[in-house]
Amino acid sequence: MKTKHVTSQDVANLAGVSRTTVSLVLNDVEGINISSETRQRVIQAAETLGYVPNANAQALASRRAQIIGLLLTRSPHHIASDAFITQLLDGLLEVVHQRDMRLLIDILEPEHQKEAYLQLVRAKRIDGILMSGPRFDDQALVALEEDGFPTVLIGQLPQTSFCSVDVDNCASAKMAVKHLINLGHERIACITNAAPFYTAAADRLKGYCLALEEAGLPYDPVLVRYGDFDMQSGYRQMKDLLEKGDAFTAAFVASDTLALGATAAIQEHGKRIPQDIALVGFDDVAFARYLNPPLTTVHLPVTELARKATQMLIDVLENDLPACKQVLLETHLVVRQSCGAHLVPLKGGETLGE
Amino acid sequence: MKTKHVTSQDVANLAGVSRTTVSLVLNDVEGINISSETRQRVIQAAETLGYVPNANAQALASRRAQIIGLLLTRSPHHIASDAFITQLLDGLLEVVHQRDMRLLIDILEPEHQKEAYLQLVRAKRIDGILMSGPRFDDQALVALEEDGFPTVLIGQLPQTSFCSVDVDNCASAKMAVKHLINLGHERIACITNAAPFYTAAADRLKGYCLALEEAGLPYDPVLVRYGDFDMQSGYRQMKDLLEKGDAFTAAFVASDTLALGATAAIQEHGKRIPQDIALVGFDDVAFARYLNPPLTTVHLPVTELARKATQMLIDVLENDLPACKQVLLETHLVVRQSCGAHLVPLKGGETLGE
DNA sequence: CTATATTATTAACGCGCGTTAGTAAAGCGC
DNA sequence: GCGCTTTACTAACGCGCGTTAATAATATAG
Numbered sequence: 019m020k021t022k023h024v025t026s027q028d029v030a031n032l033a034g035v036s037r038t039t040v041s042l043v044l045n046d047v048e049g050i051n052i053s054s055e056t057r058q059r060v061i062q063a064a065e066t067l068g069y070v071p072n073a074n075a076q077a078l079a080s081r082r083a084q085i086i087g088l089l090l091t092r093s094p095h096h097i098a099s100d101a102f103i104t105q106l107l108d109g110l111l112e113v114v115h116q117r118d119m120r121l122l123i124d125i126l127e128p129e130h131q132k133e134a135y136l137q138l139v140r141a142k143r144i145d146g147i148l149m150s151g152p153r154f155d156d157q158a159l160v161a162l163e164e165d166g167f168p169t170v171l172i173g174q175l176p177q178t179s180f181c182s183v184d185v186d187n188c189a190s191a192k193m194a195v196k197h198l199i200n201l202g203h204e205r206i207a208c209i210t211n212a213a214p215f216y217t218a219a220a221d222r223l224k225g226y227c228l229a230l231e232e233a234g235l236p237y238d239p240v241l242v243r244y245g246d247f248d249m250q251s252g253y254r255q256m257k258d259l260l261e262k263g264d265a266f267t268a269a270f271v272a273s274d275t276l277a278l279g280a281t282a283a284i285q286e287h288g289k290r291i292p293q294d295i296a297l298v299g300f301d302d303v304a305f306a307r308y309l310n311p312p313l314t315t316v317h318l319p320v321t322e323l324a325r326k327a328t329q330m331l332i333d334v335l336e337n338d339l340p341a342c343k344q345v346l347l348e349t350h351l352v353v354r355q356s357c358g359a360h361l362v363p364l365k366g367g368e369t370l371g372e
Numbered sequence: 373m374k375t376k377h378v379t380s381q382d383v384a385n386l387a388g389v390s391r392t393t394v395s396l397v398l399n400d401v402e403g404i405n406i407s408s409e410t411r412q413r414v415i416q417a418a419e420t421l422g423y424v425p426n427a428n429a430q431a432l433a434s435r436r437a438q439i440i441g442l443l444l445t446r447s448p449h450h451i452a453s454d455a456f457i458t459q460l461l462d463g464l465l466e467v468v469h470q471r472d473m474r475l476l477i478d479i480l481e482p483e484h485q486k487e488a489y490l491q492l493v494r495a496k497r498i499d500g501i502l503m504s505g506p507r508f509d510d511q512a513l514v515a516l517e518e519d520g521f522p523t524v525l526i527g528q529l530p531q532t533s534f535c536s537v538d539v540d541n542c543a544s545a546k547m548a549v550k551h552l553i554n555l556g557h558e559r560i561a562c563i564t565n566a567a568p569f570y571t572a573a574a575d576r577l578k579g580y581c582l583a584l585e586e587a588g589l590p591y592d593p594v595l596v597r598y599g600d601f602d603m604q605s606g607y608r609q610m611k612d613l614l615e616k617g618d619a620f621t622a623a624f625v626a627s628d629t630l631a632l633g634a635t636a637a638i639q640e641h642g643k644r645i646p647q648d649i650a651l652v653g654f655d656d657v658a659f660a661r662y663l664n665p666p667l668t669t670v671h672l673p674v675t676e677l678a679r680k681a682t683q684m685l686i687d688v689l690e691n692d693l694p695a696c697k698q699v700l701l702e703t704h705l706v707v708r709q710s711c712g713a714h715l716v717p718l719k720g721g722e723t724l725g726e
Numbered sequence: 727c728t729a730t731a732t733t734a735t736t737a738a739c740g741c742g743c744g745t746t747a748g749t750a751a752a753g754c755g756c
Numbered sequence: 757g758c759g760c761t762t763t764a765c766t767a768a769c770g771c772g773c774g775t776t777a778a779t780a781a782t783a784t785a786g
Contacts, residue, residue, distance in 0.1 A: 023494070023496070023742090025741095025742060026742070026743065027742080035765075035766085036765070036767080038766055038768095039764090039765065039766075041745080042745090045744080050764090050765095051762085051763050051765090052764070053764065053765095056764080056765085068490070070495050071495065072496050072742050072743070073495040073497045074428045074429075074431040074432040074437060074497075074741085075428075075432050075742035075743040075744090075771090076742080076743060076744080077428040077743095078432055078741090078743070078770095078773090079742075079743040079744040079745080079770080079771055080743080080745095081744095081771075083428060103457065103461070104451055104454055104458070107451060107457070108451055111477075111478065121476065121477055122477075123461070123475055123476075124474065124475065125465050136424065137424055140377070140378070141424050141425065141427040142377070142428060143427045143428075248658070249658060249659060278659055278662045279662055281662070281664065282661075282663075282666075285664055304603060305603060305632055308603050308632045308635070308636040309636075309663075310635065310663075379771095379772060381772080389735075389736085390735065390737080391772090391773080392735075392774085392775080393735065395773070395774060395775080396775090399774080401775090405732085405733050405734060405735095406734070406735085407734065407735095426771085426772050426773070428772080429771070429772035429773040429774090430772080430774080431741095431773095432741050432742065432743090432771090432772080432773070433741055433773040433774040433775080434773080435741075435774095
């Protein structure tokens with residue numbers, strides 16, 4: 019690296035003022051009087067030298083790293099098949115950039131979770147944590163909560179004091195299943211998106227149960243399977259459901275990613291979607307509308323979730339308390355063709371053309 | 373945050389030594405003699421206090437932030453539909469964690485690109501840059517090159533001195549198209565993954581051309597379209613190809629993501645894959661094998677690319693020069709059903725069951 | 727027993743910046 | 757002219773750590 023580092027002292031020298039003045043000017047400190055003439059001189063000097071403050075020195079002195087951490091608690095393998103992360107990044111970086119902050123991203127493997135949290139927090143690398151997809155059994159989160167470290171969950175963890183941004187997974191799942199019931203289905207299978215210690219998985223399953231209950235349909239455990247984030251598990255669970263031979267005419271797969279795997283299993287089994295088995299997914303990932311047949315699913319406003327969560331976190335950082343502790347965003351059902359609704363003459367789904 | 377920050381002074385006090393000794397012990401500085409007795413005392417003290425060094429102070433003093441930056445140059449929208457990032461993260465974080473480093477991720481919007489680079493570099497927030505998907509017209513990269521800032525490309529940029537890890541996009545594309553030619557196709561359309569100022573897009577197109585040339589087939593510009601990263605563009609370009617009416621029996625879509633969109637367009641147009649149009653993609657993203665029909669595609673070792681690139685970058689950081697400047701990893705064609713090869717009795721593709 | 731090499735430890739400085747307390751100059755009424 | 761406020765600026769300290777040069781304690785050689 020050839021270019022030598024320019025320090026605020028260099029700027030001060032060029033502008034003929036003290037380093038303090040440089041700092042005061044460039045940080046726009048309020049309640050301090052600097053003549054607009056010297057102010058200009060400083061700004062000019064900084065510009066010509068291409069001065070950029072050393073972030074570490076700033077962080078050390080100001081006790082703010084200006085970095086927020088996005089922590090993912092799933093295993094790298096699951097991360098790799100997570101269709102959300104990119105959308106999360108989108109919303110997250112948008113807000114982070116607005117505030118002139120940066121994003122540190124990390125995966126915490128379950129074994130070293132607790133230490134890893136504390137490492138990041140105690141090392142003061144990050145000012146706050148954004149945590150996607152919390153689990154009930156996350157012990158490290160307990161430590162964070164006790165510590166009062168600024169944290170916002172993307173997802174929820176009941177009985178904790180965490181700030182969170184989420185959708186109503188239960189109600190959304192219920193809506194999806196209800197849609198199938200309204201289409202006349204009575205034997206509806208369910209594959210969850212993940213193991214039940216993931217809060218979202220548990221809630222979606224609850225929504226499935228509630229929908230059945232309200233419709234007076236029996237809950238049959240034979241028709242319920244637990245997925246594990248990736249397509250493969252969707253494929254496997256659906257294959258198992260089909261091979262076990264318990265009849266069902268529809269399935270609610272609580273994740274589009276798994277639904278894709280399920281679709282493959284169904285078609286491989288010689289059944290048609292939606293004629294033989296109607297399918298509803300969850301998430302409305304990018305590929306949902308391009309599947310064959312296009313997947314009916316619950317739209318999750320992922321980018322908006324990320325935006326809101328980030329804003330909330332920054333809010334906590336700046337004001338020491340958030341404007342609102344728990345936020346729920348709206349979802350809606352996107353009716354395409356995998357549920358068969360277009361066969362019942364009601365209204366058409368969207369087209370790919372727009 | 374309740375827990376007060378533990379400094380190395382606290383550790384020193386508890387161990388009854390000086391702060392210097394603490395630093396020397398915990399950093400395992402070579403060529404320095406510390407009696408194993410005090411060494412133990414220090415380690416013990418650090419442990420009981422739960423001491424974690426302040427990363428910013430360390431960075432400031434040692435001039436190493438222990439953070440590498442992953443920079444993405446596409447627009448947030450394109451990021452959101454990028455099926456790679458998660459896989460990249462996987463390989464990247466694996467290596468980064470091994471070295472006890474961290475990952476900062478950032479999207480550089482084309483407008484502020486150059487400044488943004490310099491911000492990160494001059495602020496010494498990151499020790500090195502990992503740059504995914506470089507473009508020919510990236511002026512900021514020129515600045516980086518001149519500056520000699522440690523940088524590794526995931527992708528390539530000919531005529532530059534950058535370290536890079538990539539696949540042979542040209543040869544891989546050629547292999548894919550050749551496969552179609554071997555199956556008897558003579559009119560083969562092509563949709564690139566992106567605009568031609570992305571190096572990968574240009575190379576893949578070149579591979580397409582070479583394959584035609586070697587087979588003595590004419591290059592027909594009418595059959596070539598430029599994609600733009602997302603499914604929508606794949607859909608649009610394929611629709612356009614179909615509606616223009618220029619006959620073709622096969623298509624090489626240089627990105628699975630776009631291929632999915634193309635698939636939807638083809639099926640919507642009432643054509644069958646592969647009977648009417650044989651399709652070969654590129655990338656072998658997670659969903660490729662689950663599509664209907666399963667997508668024949670070029671397998672890209674994304675995670676391995678990320679791993680190698682990260683290792684190379686760290687190599688540069690530690691030794692000031694890499695073991696090897698440019699690395700190419702192997703690709704291979706994954707034959708599934710979208711190309712129709714299974715209809716010609718040669719050998720079957722993989723099954724979903726494994 | 728003194729001179730020198732070796733081992734074990736620390737005082738002190740610097741990394742680059744934010745910030746407080748304090749100084750100097752200028753303005754203002756009397 | 758003298759006090760008093762306001763304005764404009766700076767010296768100096770601290771953030772927490774790495775590191776060098778120096779010191780003290782001990783061992784070895786002459």
